[in-house]
Amino acid sequence: xxxxxxxxxxxAVVIGVSAGGLHALRVILPRLxxxxxxxxxxxxxxxxxxxxxxxxxxxxxxxxxVKEAEEKEEAAPGxxxxxxxxxxxLLEDDRTFSLTLESRVRFARPSIDVLFESAADVYGAKLIxxxxxxxxxxxxxxxxxxxxxxxxxxxxxxxxxxxxxxPKAALQAAKVxxxxxxxxxxxxxxxxYEE
Amino acid sequence: MIxxxxxxxxxxxxxxxxxxxxxxxxxxxxxxxxxxxxLRRRLRHRMESSLLPDMGAMLHxxxxxxxxFELLLRDLSINVTEMFRDPDIYLRIRTEVVSRxxxxxxxxxxxxxxxxxxxxxxxxxxxxxxxxxxxxxxxxTDFNQIALKKAKAGIYALDHIRQFTANYQKSGGRESFSDYxxxxxxxxxxxxxxxKRIVFADHNLVTDSVFSEMQLVxxxxxxxxxxxxxxxxxxxxxYESLCPGGFLWLxxxxxxxxxxxxxxxxxxxxxxxxxxxxx
Numbered sequence: 001x002x003x004x005x006x007x008x009x010x011x012a013v014v015i016g017v018s019a020g021g022l023h024a025l026r027v028i029l030p031r032l033x034x035x036x037x038x039x040x041x042x043x044x045x046x047x048x049x050x051x052x053x054x055x056x057x058x059x060x061x062x063x064x065x066v067k068e069a070e071e072k073e074e075a076a077p078g079x080x081x082x083x084x085x086x087x088x089x090l091l092e093d094d095r096t097f098s099l100t101l102e103s104r105v106r107f108a109r110p111s112i113d114v115l116f117e118s119a120a121d122v123y124g125a126k127l128i129x130x131x132x133x134x135x136x137x138x139x140x141x142x143x144x145x146x147x148x149x150x151x152x153x154x155x156x157x158x159x160x161x162x163x164x165x166x167p168k169a170a171l172q173a174a175k176v177x178x179x180x181x182x183x184x185x186x187x188x189x190x191x192x193y194e195e
Numbered sequence: 196m197i198x199x200x201x202x203x204x205x206x207x208x209x210x211x212x213x214x215x216x217x218x219x220x221x222x223x224x225x226x227x228x229x230x231x232x233x234l235r236r237r238l239r240h241r242m243e244s245s246l247l248p249d250m251g252a253m254l255h256x257x258x259x260x261x262x263x264f265e266l267l268l269r270d271l272s273i274n275v276t277e278m279f280r281d282p283d284i285y286l287r288i289r290t291e292v293v294s295r296x297x298x299x300x301x302x303x304x305x306x307x308x309x310x311x312x313x314x315x316x317x318x319x320x321x322x323x324x325x326x327x328x329x330x331x332x333x334x335x336t337d338f339n340q341i342a343l344k345k346a347k348a349g350i351y352a353l354d355h356i357r358q359f360t361a362n363y364q365k366s367g368g369r370e371s372f373s374d375y376x377x378x379x380x381x382x383x384x385x386x387x388x389x390x391k392r393i394v395f396a397d398h399n400l401v402t403d404s405v406f407s408e409m410q411l412v413x414x415x416x417x418x419x420x421x422x423x424x425x426x427x428x429x430x431x432x433x434y435e436s437l438c439p440g441g442f443l444w445l446x447x448x449x450x451x452x453x454x455x456x457x458x459x460x461x462x463x464x465x466x467x468x469x470x471x472x473x474x
Contacts, residue, residue: 070448071419071448071449071450072426072450073453084448087419087448090230090233090236091232092230092231092232093231093232096423098230098232098419099419099448100233100273100419100420101273101275101416101419102233102236102237102273102275103275114236117236118232118235118236121204121232121235122232149204
């Protein structure tokens with residue numbers, strides 16, 4: 001029934017978002033087709049006590065599966081993984097997840113930089129990094145690391161962002177490939193993998 | 196360009212492998228089966244802070260300079276903890292596990308990787324309130340001597356006390372939490388009697404073996420730093436150190452689910468990560 005997947009240009013997508021994140025993800029993620037051929041891994045800053053509501057909420061509104069990443073679980077296509085509250089989320093060379101309780105990185109745990117830098121090590125040039133709305137500069141180091149390894153960098157247009165600090169910081173730190181409004185990012189991803 | 200970055204990663208990975216090998220051979224601390232993503236972060240952090248050009252330079256430094264090794268040891272051991280961390284789970288231990296422990300004439304508990312000891316004292320307080328402490332022996336172990344020393348002292352920064360107190364109350368605490376400590380201007384000092392059933396000991400989960408038969412093993416937020424092979428080895432160690440029907444309590448994001456040892460444990464409270472060893 002399902003046609004063999006087209007050879008995909010990128011093996012994974014990582015997304016970092018802070019203030020305004022629920023809305024932003026609510027716009028982007030429902031655009032992804034059910035059989036989206038690569039894993040999507042998201043760090044959304046949120047309170048240490050935050051529970052699984054966030055993943056559940058998005059899962060009900062998306063065609064792809066949305067869940068919290070579990071320790072040692074393998075990152076699979078067609079799935080969006082959220083970093084659990086209060087842990088850093090990292091990717092290993094065998095494409096499984098690790099969690100750590102290392103101190104906050106620039107006030108954040110989970111930290112976008114931590115996820116992006118580890119994903120850049122694993123996926124090299126076959127990684128897309130996306131920075132969305134947020135009120136701090138987390139993610140800009142990580143996006144620079146992705147670029148350094150030859151990956152693709154996408155940033156939400158500051159004018160379009162609920163809070164523009166994070167997109168602006170990312171644009172300063174890395175040579176970004178695409179600056180897009182929120183509404184276009186989901187479609188951009190879906191198109192990348194279309195036959 | 197791409198080849199260059201691939202090469203640099205390959206070289207760095209090789210340097211890290213040699214560094215870990217060197218630390219093991221020279222000092223006996225074995226990080227070779229730790230999560231590589233975690234190691235890369237911590238080692239790069241040390242490299243940058245110490246202004247070293249690459250991991251090769253770090254290997255040289257660590258082999259020749261014991262104080263640098265000790266610095267690295269601190270970088271590689273994460274001691275984030277608090278009293279009654281995850282209070283809901285402590286409540287579950289209090290209401291469901293303690294009653295089962297009470298059926299044993301004498302109870303041995305092993306806190307593996309106790310870090311600075313906050314959770315060990317939490318357990319002692321809980322057992323005291325449930326009338327079981329006098330029948331318990333608690334072994335609290337860690338490989339990090341500095342953390343262990345702090346654990347033994349039982350002195351914590353005063354700014355944590357509000358969090359600790361709130362956790363204690365949520366965990367079903369029956370007394371006034373301030374009964375368990377005295378405070379000065381910047382610290383809380385836990386009362387000495389809380390220590391009388393606790394033995395603090397230097398023990399490395401990775402290289403040392405089982406030392407007694409336990410009714411409960413507590414190992415929370417330690418295994419997340421290990422790769423799958425090492426995790427499985429440690430699960431085997433826990434299996435061997437538990438009495439049949441004994442309890443294993445892991446961190447809230449840790450699980451036996453992906454391990455071959457899974458079938459030898461019954462998930463008593465899977466959400467809370469409390470398991471029961473097969474009989």
